[in-house]
Amino acid sequence: MIGRPRLHLRSVGSTNERARELAAAGAPHGALVTATEQTAGRGRQGRAWVAPPGRALAASVVLRDHDALLSLRAGLAVADIAGPGARVKWPNDVLVEGRKVAGVLVEGRPQEGWAVCGIGVNVAVREEDLPPELRVTAGGLGREPADLEPILHELLAALEARLREPAAVTVIALRVRDALRGNPVRWSGGFGVAGGIDDQGRLMVGGERLDSGEVHLI
């Protein structure tokens, strides 16, 4: 079951880092690391992930049985609990009213048979909690700090369900929540209009199919 055993830390560098250590030491599928505060939270593309203590979820799950859609399934699970208006900006940023409220960082050792799925959700993050440079692009779910624990449980249940369902069901749900389709985007290889998500979870754009990386709305 996703979420057990659970290690909760008041403060840690990165829950992903701690979960990786546990995975390398043999932690079982579903083991969870959470923290009230991360002092060196990691984002995708080598960026830092910053969130005010006690107002955001920081959760990392050890997975030993997953497929290539893991990071998409995780982003979709967050969108499931973020409400009907939540959209997924491929591959797994979750947007509410155009602002990023959550991010997913998957780090794995396929040769050792594990991956760590790290999820940060700005559950009760207010505009004034964010650094000025993020106030235009980032946001929160508008919930209270007391909601963190119930939302974690909703998230774990949503993640478990999304990990179990057939890939085709995940892809269909992603298409419904696709934040990019029909919009001009750029990526490291060029720019074009996002054409949706294919059956393998790749982003179709400008005659290409991207299977990883990052795209930006332009």
Ligand code: BTN
């Ligand atoms: C992104 O750049 O969008 C991904 C952000 C992922 C942040 C989460 S918070 C929990 C886990 N621990 C980390 O250090 N990063 C992930």
